[in-house]
Each structure stands twice: as structure tokens, then as C-alpha cells.
Amino acid sequence: MTTQTATRPQLPLVVQTRRSKWLGQYVQTVLMYLSFAIFVFIVCAPFYFILVSSVMPKDELFEVPPNYWPSEVTFESYSQMAEGVPFVAYFRNSLVFATGSSALSVIAAGMAAYALARIRFPGSNVIYIALILSVALPQIAVLVPMFQTFQAARLVNTHHGLIIMMSSLMLPFTIMTLVSFIKQIPAEIEEAAYIDGANTLQIILRVVLPLIRPALFTMFLINFIISWNELLYPLVFAHHESVKTLSVGLTELTDPGSTYTKPWDMMSAMSVTMIIPVLLIILFGQRMIIAGLARGAVK
Amino acid sequence: MTTQVLSKPRFRNPFAGMTLRQRFYLIAVLLLLPAIALRVFTSFYPFIQTLYLSTQRFNPAYPPQKFIGLGNFERLADDPVVQASIGFTVLFVVVSTFFQIVFGLALAHLLNAPFRLRNVARTLSLIPWAIPMVIAALGFRWLFDDQFGMIPDVLRRVLGMDTRWLIDPQNAKVAIIAVNIWKSTPFVALVLLAGLQGISRDLYEAARVDGANWFTSLRYLTIPMLMPIIITTGMFMLVWQLAVFDLPFLMTGGGPGFSTTVMAQKIYLESNSLNYGYAASIGVVMVVIVAIVGAVGLFLFRRFDVSE
Incomplete structure (x- = not known):
């Protein structure tokens, strides 16, 4: 992938494309962090819900539509x-x-x-x-x-x-x-x-x-x-x-x-x-x- | 080994009277013994027993054990649950492995890209692999829950979709396969990352000078170079996931109906009802499927493995 070569020292013989080097790098960096963010979300979202559910008061846990944030943190479930x-x-x-x-x-x-x-x-x-x-x-x-x-x-x-x-x-x-x-x-x-x-x-x-x-x-x-x-x-x-x-x-x-x-x-x-x-x-x-x-x- | 060239050892030892070569054989046997004993006891011997049991009508609750030849296999060929479980197992394994490799390749590129959070990304990709499947399965069962689940809720709010997941036979299959892809893609990515790191950067530089864009260098450089690893990993994932048990068992219990029952769960159910002979015959079918997959994988590996 071209992203690998982006931040490396350029060889003098490599011909630069018409698009400016700066813009290309900028776009690549944004794409990289964007895909990183998507990746983090996909990996972590389930754990977020498990963690939040474990400290949510029980009646909030069983509400329709579901709650995404507990009104108070309780360790009732643990006990x-x-x-x-x-x-x-x-x-x-x-x-x-x-x-x-x-x-x-x-x-x-x-x-x-x-x-x-x-x-x-x-x-x-x-x-x-x-x-x-x-x-x-x-x-x-x-x-x-x-x-x-x-x-x-x-x-x-x-x-x-x-x-x-x-x-x-x-x-x-x-x-x-x-x-x-x-x-x-x-x-x-x-x-x-x-x-x-x-x-x-x-x-x-x-x-x-x-x-x-x-x-x-x-x-x-x-x-x-x-x-x-x-x-x-x-x-x-x-x-x-x-x-x-x-x-x-x-x-x-x-x-x-x-x-x-x-x-x-x-x-x-x-x-x-x-x-x-x-x-x-x-x-x-x-x-x-x-x-x-x-x-x-x-x- | 050059050590064998050495003549008389100077030390005294319990192997006195043996030649150096015999001594090495004895040491090798002693070192291998625990591993071989463990494997024979828990794998090879039970496998032979499984072959034997598959020809028997054997249920401890209904005593006379009887040789019935291929009777069990005739029975399972007509058993709609077995047919459905073979169908879903194969679907599960093939679709999962395909997407794990496609997404894994993409993720491996991200993990290989030079950016500041690269190490964080690598650590994070260990997490789905390391998390107990029990927890992933139960967690997603809750997330997909029709009443209280967050995934249907988010889909409803964002996309206006009103889908029932785990109580619909087709959607339950989709959900289980999706969770499996979530669980193992990062593992595949880490393996492919090791392969990516083995490709010299000069090759990419050369390809770029020759006018390759990212797609052509992926298509004509990265993928061919990774082919041996892709095939080994794919084969490993296929074979390993064929025995999947915990994910469907905990996420849907094999339901609704038998739509998400895998072969492993069918074996588990039959052995729980003490149909030992019948369970063993399904096990034999599973081993045959594994062998076929392995043979195809080996064939592909030989064809593509030009580098070695």
C-alpha cells in the first residue's frame, strides 16, 4: 500500500506525481485515523455495553428502548x-x-x-x-x-x-x-x-x-x-x-x-x-x- | 548434528555401554514421551474408539450393544437435523473464513501502516481473540435481543430497519456468522501482518516507480506474496471452525428450530441423550469433512507455494 511509503525518506530517483505530496499525505493520514476509529468502535462497542450493563440499576437494564448510559452507577449486580x-x-x-x-x-x-x-x-x-x-x-x-x-x-x-x-x-x-x-x-x-x-x-x-x-x-x-x-x-x-x-x-x-x-x-x-x-x-x-x-x- | 561426530565422551552417565547414537535415541524418546502419551490418550485412542463405536448401536440406557455396520450412517443420512447441521456448519465456516481473510487483510494493512497509534491498534486487535467465546456469545445474544438489545435499537433509529435477529431462522444465521467474523478477524489480521512485514519495501518502491497504484500493487504484489500464508491461515480457520460449538450453543441454543444447530452441537445433544453410537458416527462424518478440507488446502498450498 502506498501509505507505507508516505512518511519514509523519498528516494531522489522517485518521480513525484502531479498531485502535491502534502495533500496526498494529508488524505492518507485522515483515512488512516478514520479507519482506526471505525476499528476501535467495532472492537470496543460490545465491551462498553457489557460494562455499562453490569453497573446499571436493574430496572433501567430492562427498559424498552434500551438505555445507553446508566443514570447512576451501582454494583448491585456484582453483589x-x-x-x-x-x-x-x-x-x-x-x-x-x-x-x-x-x-x-x-x-x-x-x-x-x-x-x-x-x-x-x-x-x-x-x-x-x-x-x-x-x-x-x-x-x-x-x-x-x-x-x-x-x-x-x-x-x-x-x-x-x-x-x-x-x-x-x-x-x-x-x-x-x-x-x-x-x-x-x-x-x-x-x-x-x-x-x-x-x-x-x-x-x-x-x-x-x-x-x-x-x-x-x-x-x-x-x-x-x-x-x-x-x-x-x-x-x-x-x-x-x-x-x-x-x-x-x-x-x-x-x-x-x-x-x-x-x-x-x-x-x-x-x-x-x-x-x-x-x-x-x-x-x-x-x-x-x-x-x-x-x-x-x-x- | 555435529555432536555425534565427537568420540568418547569424558563424563560418566547412566547410559554407559551405549553408543552415542543409541544414547541420543533414548533421550529423544524420553523427551517425546509425555507429549506422545498425552496425544495418544486424548486423541488417537479415542479416535479409534470413535470409529469402532460408529458401527455399533450403543446406548447405555438400552443395553444390548450391537454391531450394525453402517446402520448409523444410514440413519444420519435421513436425519433432517443432521443434514441441516452439516449445511449450516459448512455455510458458517466458509462464509466466516472468507470474510475473516478479506477483512483481516485490510486490518493487517492498518496495523502495518506508520501512524502513532499503531501499537494501540495491535493491542486492541488481540482483545476479540482473547475474550472468552462464552462472553462474546452471551454479550451479543443480549445485544441482538429483540426487546432490550442495542443493535436492533440502533438499526431502527439510524436506518429505520425493523429486523428481528435471533428469532428469525435466516437472520439468526447472519447474526452468528457476523459475531464469529468479529471474533476472529483480528487474529487473522495479526497473522497476515507477520506476512506483510516479511515483504521487502523495496518491492513496493519498485512497483511504484513502474507506475503501480495501490490496487495494482495489492493485486499483483501483496496478495501473491502472501498467498502461502493466506492458504495456510484459511485452511487452519476452516478446519478449526468446523468444530465450533460454544458460539451457536450460547447465542441461540441452535434455534430457532434447528436453523443454527452445528454438527458439534448435534454430537453434544446425541451424547447427552446417551446415543453414543449415533453421536460417534456424526463425529466420523465431521472428521471426513475436515480431511476433505485439509486435502483441498494442501493441494492449493502446493500449487501456490512457489517461493519455497
Whole structure:
């Protein structure tokens, strides 16, 4: 796009068009900010409504036509949510589930990725391709046998059962990203360590691990967000209140059998609290996450 | 690896007596073991079981489990709900992916443009991806609500449109697909942005000297250069979204009627009614569709991937 060249130093050989450079740049800048504004509106509008709904008095929330601005800010919905739903337990379960799943997936994927990226052995390509292709297998298509297996292994309604499942789901993408990252590290560093007499374990822990730590951390953040948001596995495999996650709790509010037909006040309050950790992670790690997502998908 | 060239290692270790090569194989196996075990336990093994179950009449509530060959598949071929769910799933996936890539490409250009708020824009585009689908689905369900929703209200005030969204079979489909495009376009844009950054600016400079305007350089430079990434991303989005569950499940519950029921929800419903054999056979159909999409994608990728 020509916008890219606009603010760069012009090459002396480039012939300027008849339209003056200043006008062209001006129009481009206006267009750029205009599209930026449209983009911001499209992305943020839904969150504005969720946030406003959560602090609106309930009778204003259910008015026709809808209100776009609360007459007063109230946290009634939040206190109602805290009473109506075992919110703290759900939040803790979500935290355990997301932390455990992302930790296990990053550890298992890191080990596998090192073997696949660095050690030549027969069948390594086949294993890599099989691991990556298995991402295409829809999780829901194999739900029934998985439920049977998990029941037989007494893994239903347990944290570790959910964590095993979720981390396995995220493995292929994590392995793919980490393999491409490890391959970029010059092998000479490890070879130097070998020559200095380090054994494999020492090399992995003292040489490789510090080098790939940023990538591991990035994948931890990405996987945390993915598992924090996961609905299907907890919905099917967690029926006890001791393991239910926020996503399941939120879903249950909308059950036809629940006492509220349109529990939007509680739903918006719960949504806001569920979004906050995700937003913090994004603000904190946006650069790493963008790089990690792009690397996994592009390579 | 050059390390294998080294002769006798000086350190003692538990692998004594093995050649260096054997030692490396053993280490590789140990490192791969957790990942492979996880995948086999939660993917490959259940997949084989699904294939087996799809040939059985199996409902724990009505015991005798029985081999019925392709009976389940005959049944689902005649099941109007399954047909409708396959139709809507394919429509959902194809339309979503198409617009995600078109809008994603446009957004990627904005994210790549030199302006002061570029980093803000990049951070913002992470948000729809990172937001739980549960919240997006429920939030939009409220926003599209016929009585209290803001979207119908705004459309009524601004455009004079009086549309019912989630209780009309056709409009419900439109609404769900629109929300899905909203949710994943920024993700696609971030991936395409990485591709855009990989194209040398000198090429654009050269194209400009040759008299290319923005459209010709998009058509004959950007898109061909991005083709491998566009195809990989498109394939990924197609395959990944085929298994969509939470969005329609929470936004419309599959209704009105079965107009927005996707295959995943049909599987979920059948397994909840303990029709395990039947649910498995729908799962097999889904895997077949994924395989077809994957094969087509691979074919396209080979055709367009001239750069490597």
C-alpha cells in the first residue's frame, strides 16, 4: 500500500506525481485515523455495553428502548452475582485449570520440541507431522469415547483430568511454535557446551532452557488465555461445583431451567470479572503474544 | 548434528555401554514421551474408539450393544437435523473464513501502516481473540435481543430497519456468522501482518516507480506474496471452525428450530441423550469433512507455494 511509503525518506530517483505530496499525505493520514476509529468502535462497542450493563440499576437494564448510559452507577449486580453463584470457587477452579493446563502443555511441548528440533532420529519427521496434524481432529468428534475412558480412569470431575485433556489439546500448536523457535537458536552454543564436557541434562537445563525461556513464557500466556476461555471440556467433564470453571458457571446462568429467563445483570457482572485477568495478560504481554501467535501460524 | 561426530565422551552417565547414537535415541524418546502419551490418550485412542463405536448401536440406557455396520450412517443420512447441521456448519465456516481473510487483510494493512497509534491498534486487535467465546456469545445474544438489545435499537433509529435477529431462522444465521467474523478477524489480521512485514519495501518502491497504484500493487504484489500464508491461515480457520460449538450453543441454543444447530452441537445433544453410537458416527462424518478440507488446502498450498 502506498501509505507505507508516505512518511519514509523519498528516494531522489522517485518521480513525484502531479498531485502535491502534502495533500496526498494529508488524505492518507485522515483515512488512516478514520479507519482506526471505525476499528476501535467495532472492537470496543460490545465491551462498553457489557460494562455499562453490569453497573446499571436493574430496572433501567430492562427498559424498552434500551438505555445507553446508566443514570447512576451501582454494583448491585456484582453483589447479587456473589450471592447467587459460587463465584469465588469458580474463579479459583478456572485459575487452577488454566494454570495447570498451560504449565503442563508448555513443559511437555518444550521437551518434545527440543527432541524434534535438535535430535536426529529415524521417524522424527513422522512423529512431528502426526503431532501437528492431530490438531485437525475435532475435539468434539471424539467426545464419547473420551468420556468413557475418563470415567473408567476416574478422571471425570477432577482437576487433573481436565488439565490432562486441555493441555493435550494445546500441545500441537505449542510444539509447532517452540520447534520453529528452537531451530533459530544456533546449535553451536550447545556444541560448545558438549565440548566443555556438559551432559545432555546439563545442556538442556543450563544452556537451552535459558535461551528458550521467553518462548516458553509466551506460550504459557497464550495457552493460559485459551484454557481460561475453554467451555466444552469443563462443560462435559466437570459437573461438581468443586471443579466447575467460570465459563461453565456463566453458561449455567442461561439454562432454560434456571430461575432467571434473562439474567443479564448477573451475566454482565460475571463477564466483566472473567475478562479482567485476560485483559491484564494482554496489556502485560501483548508484544510477546502477537509474536507467538504469528510464529505458530506462519511457520 | 555435529555432536555425534565427537568420540568418547569424558563424563560418566547412566547410559554407559551405549553408543552415542543409541544414547541420543533414548533421550529423544524420553523427551517425546509425555507429549506422545498425552496425544495418544486424548486423541488417537479415542479416535479409534470413535470409529469402532460408529458401527455399533450403543446406548447405555438400552443395553444390548450391537454391531450394525453402517446402520448409523444410514440413519444420519435421513436425519433432517443432521443434514441441516452439516449445511449450516459448512455455510458458517466458509462464509466466516472468507470474510475473516478479506477483512483481516485490510486490518493487517492498518496495523502495518506508520501512524502513532499503531501499537494501540495491535493491542486492541488481540482483545476479540482473547475474550472468552462464552462472553462474546452471551454479550451479543443480549445485544441482538429483540426487546432490550442495542443493535436492533440502533438499526431502527439510524436506518429505520425493523429486523428481528435471533428469532428469525435466516437472520439468526447472519447474526452468528457476523459475531464469529468479529471474533476472529483480528487474529487473522495479526497473522497476515507477520506476512506483510516479511515483504521487502523495496518491492513496493519498485512497483511504484513502474507506475503501480495501490490496487495494482495489492493485486499483483501483496496478495501473491502472501498467498502461502493466506492458504495456510484459511485452511487452519476452516478446519478449526468446523468444530465450533460454544458460539451457536450460547447465542441461540441452535434455534430457532434447528436453523443454527452445528454438527458439534448435534454430537453434544446425541451424547447427552446417551446415543453414543449415533453421536460417534456424526463425529466420523465431521472428521471426513475436515480431511476433505485439509486435502483441498494442501493441494492449493502446493500449487501456490512457489517461493519455497
